[in-house]
Amino acid sequence: MATNLFDLTGKTALITGSSRGLGRAFAEGLASAGASVILNGMNRERLDAAEQEMTQSGYHVEIAAFDVTDESEVKSAFAKFDKAGINIDILINNAGVQFRKPMVELETSDWHRVIDTNLTSAFVVGREAAKRMIERGYGKIINIGSLTSELARATVAPYTVAKGGIKMLTKAMAAEWGEHGIQANAIGPGYMLTDMNEALTSNPDFDAWVKSRTPARRWGKPEELAGTAIYLSSAASDYVNGQIIYADGGMISVL
Template sequence: MTTTKGLFDLTGRTALVTGSSRGLGNSMARGLAEAGAAIILNGSNPDRLTASAGELRAEGHTVHEALFDVTDEAAITAAFENLDRQGIAVDILVNNAGIQLRKPMVDLATEEWRRVIETNLTSAFVIGREAAKRMIPRGQGKIVNIGSLMSDVARATIAPYTVSKGGIKMLTKAMTAEWAEKGIQANAIGPGYMVTDMNQALIDNPAFDTWVKGRTPSRRWGRPDELIGAVVFLSAPASNYVNGQIIHVDGGMLAVL
């Protein structure tokens, strides 16, 4: 039986967070580290990854680096095999890496569509599969997929992103259907509009900024560190009987018309 004190303790666990050299992924990685987990940072830019890892190590955290592009299946497989050789077991996987593309569907090239789907959705399947192969024999594991408001609703000009994030919601349910009995809890987080580099152009657009603040009951953009509570909960013993869910951290946007 887990004590109340231990419900959110990640000591002794190792978490791989994709796309964690900056942005939301980096914030969630830091939160997991502060809860006691060793962290595997991931990115495709070696300089940025090394710098981010150095910052976390300077704060006293245990940090490993996994340099790979989440759309490169061979590189993903090699990264997991490298972790195996080092005796590093992934107890927690946060599928965070993603990109955005804004363009009307009639102007969207098929290759542009594929790039967003491969980065946001297919990567979560491939990395989730490789993690689960190793979690299943151990009889435990946590997978947290990062969805979006667009896991449930749509906006014009972001069709491939919307489809990919809707797919993340259903991928999470598919993981639950196959892996829950193996001791793996798969859930998702749906961030609202967050202050990130990817959203900076929208933040700087007065009309869009006004729309976000007017549409969100909290009347503001979210901060990356406001995802930490949800990711720690879904990675910790506190969520051992939570499976197949998506928690929206959106300031109440989806709750109102």
């Protein structure tokens, strides 16, 4: 078997929400495999810091600061890529937010904010990327799901619905774009040590529940998702399409 199946040299990857957390881990992973990486977010200070740190590590990094929930900003960003001659070969739709509240107390505005950030943005950014990928006959799209793409938990209804939607959006992308040389797949992380989960990791009862419920008996580390992202971005996955891979320490497999 060829040893360069996972080599991303010459490929350009756009990762939304990538100044920190899982997005930063995806950026580091793909850059380590040879890809040029475009970091995205709205906090310019965090983006600049991430760019500087990754550049110092010898990676080729650029910044595209735009709001993934604003369709006009997304279209403008891709127009700028076109003008600069930048082809997005790999897209990771990672941007997301969490909001915890019982459904009977949930404001419709909060529902829309979570759905727009976690699901609609993946459609909009994915659509703009796919338009260009179809013209070139090549592309890799990776959407970020969750354990809640399969299972529900109380107080996170909009997040659960959005991540369930990510699973089916991924299949829809595969169905429509597979004939054009595009593979669309998803990663479903388990409970990860991220800033977004800080309230959970610092809760002794919840921390104990996660560790007891997960066969690995621990939380996941963001960098442990990099290998799956590299695989789904590379030639190694050229006949894999419409799938979601759960990187969760085994949690979703057990009762």
